[in-house]
Amino acid sequence: MATVDEDLKTFLQANAPLAAKIGSRVHENHVPMKVGLDGEVVMLSATPYIWFQQTGEVRQDCVADAVGTLPIAYEFALEVVAQSIRDSRTIGALL
Numbered sequence: 001m002a003t004v005d006e007d008l009k010t011f012l013q014a015n016a017p018l019a020a021k022i023g024s025r026v027h028e029n030h031v032p033m034k035v036g037l038d039g040e041v042v043m044l045s046a047t048p049y050i051w052f053q054q055t056g057e058v059r060q061d062c063v064a065d066a067v068g069t070l071p072i073a074y075e076f077a078l079e080v081v082a083q084s085i086r087d088s089r090t091i092g093a094l095l
Contacts, residue, residue, distance in 0.1 A: 004054075004074050005028055005052075005054060005076075008052065008076060009026050009028060009052075012026045012050060012052075012095075013026055015094065017094050018091065018094045018095070021048060021087075021090070021091050021094065022048050022049055022050060022091060025045050025046065025048070025049035025050065026049070026050045026051075026052070027045065027049060027050070027051040027052075028051070028052060028053065029051075029052075029053045030051070031043060031044075031045050031049065031051050031081075032044040032045055033045075047081055047082050047083055048080065048081060048082035048083070048087055048088070048091055049080075049081055050078055050079065050080055050081075050091070050095075051078075051079055051081070052076050052077060052078040052079070053076065053077055054074060054075065054076050055075045055076060055077045056074070056075040057071035057073065057074050057075065058071055058072050058073040058074070058075065059071045059072065060072055078095060080092050080095075
């Protein structure tokens, strides 16, 4: 069974207008990068891309709820990274 973060990534990648702008460059929690021998950080993802992370969950626990009851909602922060503010806003509007 897929987790909510996997479902979100799949949902974003399946959005045709969004995929036309960013391809499959949707990253969770971090953007792939490497550090060169000279200490320079090199991004391994071309721009534009989206990265996201879960920031919280919403619960409505009741006294009679079973242990391990799932949250009723999840909260995520998404960030669009592009070469220009205009491109970021255009992609953001597709979200």
